[in-house]
Amino acid sequence: MDIFSTTVEVIKLINSIYTKYSDYRVADQTIDSMQHRLECVEIRLEMFREHLSNTKGGLSEDAKRVFRQSLQKVGDILYDLRDQLPPDISFRTKLAWIGWKKRRVDGLLLQLRTWEQEVGSMIFTYSLLLTVLSIKNFDSLYERLSRTGDQSLTGTLALARRIHGDQNLQIYHIPVSTLIPAVRPVPTDRVLAQYESSLVYLERHGPRSDVLTRMATAFRSPDLPSMHLLSCLGFTVYHGTEHFLVYQIPTLVPGIVNPARLPILSYALDSNVRMALEDRFRIAVEITTAVMEIHAAGWVHKSIRSDNVLVSTRGGEKEGKGDAHVSSAYLVGFIIARSQDTEVSNCFPTTHPIHSLYHHPERQGGSNDNVVMFDIRHDMYSLGALLIEIGFGKTLRVLFSPATPALGFKEANHKCLLDYAHRLSSKMGSKYADAAITCLMKSTQPHEKTEVIRKEFYEEVLCPLQEIMDGFKKKRRA
Known part of the structure; x- marks a missing residue:
């Protein structure tokens, strides 16, 4: 079976587990937690599927080997998980479920989490995000990913979409009169300032409107701090010619109160x-x-x-x-x-x-x-x-x-x-x-x-x- 067909079969396996455990979610916390973990796995497999179906020229031999190994690993875990689920919801079955099989399921869910982390390497290595941006159901996939709470992957997708998208988004102009420099002297290349009772970071950029717009648009996302990047609020113009992008500093940063430097x-x-x-x-x-x-x-x-x-x-x-x-x-x-x-x-x-x-x-x-x-x-x-x-x-x-x-x-x-x-x-x-x-x-x-x-x-x-x-x-x- 080729890699694409294997991916489709593993997604079907997840759907069969959904069907089998649907009657148990209310009855048991471990079963209930499967919804979140399986959806995280399913989203990544759908990214695999889209990448495989949209990659021009096919995968390299190394990529084929990595994808096969990953699919084999997650498939084995999912088959094992399906076999651990109780066949019915009778009282006797529930008592048995409290024992070792339930503990086994907890362990399998941890293995799925480890697999997700390993897939991070594949997403990064083989540029899966850039392929996913072009699919028709991107918005649906992004919304599902947001519900899982995976801020890093969600933020990266949002950043990639802004960098490579065709959106003509307007960026917010912040009047320089509303900014109070917190670091003096007056800004040269970058500076901290007070804006609406919050501390912000200003960074000088060239006057070219297309570059300024692309940068401001790319970094205008609330998910970026989880990636250790700052979210952009807009831009300001100093002395009529000096353009600065204005970035929000997360409130969790301690000790920055009108610093000298x-x-x-x-x-x-x-x-x-x-x-x-x-x-x-x-x-x-x-x-x-x-x-x-x-x-x-x-x-x-x-x-x-x-x-x-x-x-x-x-x-x-x-x-x-x-x-x-x-x-x-x-x-x-x-x-x-x-x-x-x-x-x-x-x-x-x-x-x-x-x-x-x-x-x-x-x-x-x-x-x-x-x-x-x-x-x-x-x-x-x-x-x-x-x-x-x-x-x-x-x-x-x-x-x-x-x-x-x-x-x-x-x-x-x-x-x-x-x-x-x-x-x-x-x-x-x-x-x-x-x-x-x-x-x-x-x-x-x-x-x-x-x-x-x-x-x-x-x-x-x-x-x-x-x-x-x-x-x-x-x-x-x-």
């Missing part, structure tokens, strides 16, 4: 703010998640570095005692970001000596160098540099001091970054070090296919970092 990670690192090990791992996971989400939605950031991570801290000063209270982290700095399907590079690589350190060797240099088209490999490389900063608690401008002979030579800079990445194992453990090394090494291997890079990024970077955070959570529960 913009609360970014690089400032916290340069100020030697003492952060707990768990907070440093958490920031790494949050920003890695944000990068994965924007790539899944078809976007590239192009400026990933600690200057573009919004995070607030309270306490943890060098002279004080105890670690700082650290907020959630959000990826900002989308000033030169663009869609991955843009046919031309929209700017030359930076010649800024410090910013160049974060850039892939192919993207270092000025207008006289050959410009390599920016892709997700280059974001992945920059993330590796950011992981080094988080791990050492120092910015690259400190790690690469002016006295460093390698400064300015891209091959030597790359070698130096790799050396720092290997040294991370003594500070953050081998999993964290390997994640940083993967970012730096896999992104520089020639002739790597995009889907392979996506898969490696998810499985060898995000998943290991998430496993570290899961370990902290288990330790707190113990």
